[in-house]
Amino acid sequence: MKKFFTTLSNIWKIEDLRVRITNTFLFLLIYRVGSFVVLPGVDPTSLSTQKGKEGLMGLLNMFAGGSFSRESIFALGVMPYISASIVVQLLGIAVPYFTKLQKEGESGRNKLNQWTRYLTIAITALQAIGYVSSQVSPDAKLIAEPFFTILSVFVLTAGTLFVMWLGEKITDKGIGNGISLIIMVGIIAQLPFAVGSEFATRVNGTGGLFIFVVEIVALIAVVMFTILIVQGTRKIAVQYAKRIVGNKQYGGVRQYIPLKVNAAGVMPIIFAQALMFLPGMVSQFFPSAASSGILIALSDYTSWGHNLLFAILIIIFTYFYTAITVNPNQMADDMKKNGGFIPGVKPGKTTADFIDGVISRITLPGSIFLAIIAIMPAIATVLNVNSQFARFFGGTSLIILVGVVLDTLQQIESHLLMRHYDGLMKTGRIKGRTAIPTVAGTTPPEI
Template structure:
């Protein structure tokens, strides 16, 4: 406990770090206040009792309850995340955007500008769909055409403002702003989920013992998730020795840390998108809604749904790792800098060696990621309420663990730069952004 208070004191002594933390908290406070401001023309009394389930429930969790509350921040940063993913895929498939990614700072500025434009388009489309699907006629207080036009503009402006807050947090605060906004939205639902589960256990089945067992299981899942997020396979790289004048350069051994889960949370997001196709088909074809397979695929607790979900996650983990980690570029960069892997010839053998290592570590990483993704369904089967079960795994838990580790790593870096002790007595806090420089990729916001 003394170490904890000493660390807090050291953090407060560093003026730059103190200002950044205060700025971050103020920006996040602005976001949370805006999450309770409802859209103009909406009857607030009709929206309080709305419950969000399925994909809507997941989006509502990311938006901190704004989605079901019909707030001006209802769409949150998800349109921006979608635009970022599209631009990342375009950078792989379209030569024009691939060339732009290699232009350094100017190229990144152009890509960011394109991402903002695409965010406006995606937000406008999603805003119309959101107003038509989530706002019923009895909740609208003004004429419908004007209501849709006005609130499409309001929702678009709200998303752009949230995106601006995220950029300000990144520049003036601590940590990745977009990731922190998503994390705050997820944490905002934790107290109500915790209280609901406590009441459910104490007044229903299981009692207090079952609730304590659930908390122990949750801690175990969090620890398991941290192992997956931080797990790396280090490849030794030896650099050739060079003599320039009277000085020696190179001749040192470094390591390329290849992450066990290089794809992050993206495979779960892609797999979830595909798993909602049966429900979409059923909405257009009423007769298909009675099909037993369609019903099983739409049931989050069914074995068919979870087995297919896990298989899709494994496939998408390999796919996303293949398009984001480039062994050829890593091999070329090592060769240009005079580096080589001991026992492996430069060039194609090095590329094949790195590709083989990635393939080997991706399999256990994808299996573990699939296990984390289906744990919420398993928690539901043993009686955990749906809202609290989401914290046992899936997208929300991976985002929480990754963002917390990244933020703690940045705080520790500020402490070590000023010659203070780190956050831990032994070892260092490792964030999820430890991506090899030769990989030629930048970690996404989530």
């Protein structure tokens, strides 16, 4: 405990770090206050306390920090920006123009960011129209149509762009990745209500306090398991040739390439989840097909069929996303240019094949573990855990939380070590970050 307070004191002594942390809290406070500002023309007294808290809407509401169900000006949050980032990154694989931009360094990244912003505006406007028509009750509208819809689309689009701007400011003047922190704060904001609801259910209903304590212990165990997956790496030894220039020796040292067990991060779950929402959409647009046994099974996120297909899709997408984000040929070429080689492996294509084989072997257990984490909320729901609390037992939300916290702590520790203070941990170093979609050249996207 003494070391903990000493570390906090050291953090406060570093002026740059102190200013960055203060800025981060202030920007996040602005976001949280804005999430309670209701859309103009909406009667706040008519808002339902349960609307938008189940299924897909519940997941979106969690990422938006409750703004979705409150019909706030920040109701759409940063999800349109995340969607635009994913689209731009996929275009970088399929379209030569975007591939070229990814290789042009800083200027290319600026152009990609500009394309992402334009696409964010278009996606937000479309989602805003759908949100107003499906989520805002006619009884809550104080302004006649179509003026209410037009006004709401402008406000929701401006709200998303403002949240995106806050995220960029946090990244520049704060600590950590701004977009990631905004998503994390939105998720954490739902945790106290979920825990309180589960506690009330257990104490006043079935199970009692003992079952509630067991659930908390299980949640801690799942979080620890998720940290292991996020931080897990396979190190490949690389030897660099020794060169003597004058009286100085260069190279001749052994370093390691850390290959992540889960190089794809949270993206496979996002892609698989998007596909798993299709059966429910088909049922809504084609009521005659809603009685199909297959559609009913796939629409129920607690059924065996749904979770089995969900797990298989996650494994497939993990291999797919790892293949497009980790390039063994480029790694082998860079290693060869810098005079490095893997002991016992010939440089060039043999090295690329060796790295590709290692990635393929470690991706299999990584994808299986990721699938287990993804279906944990469904398992918790089957075990009679409150649906809001069950979402924290795994899935996208938990991986984002763990990855963002580790990334932020890593940056704080870097500031401490750079100024010759002790880090946050006695042994080892905080490493690993969860992928969250941003446009950053050829590097894997960070949410």
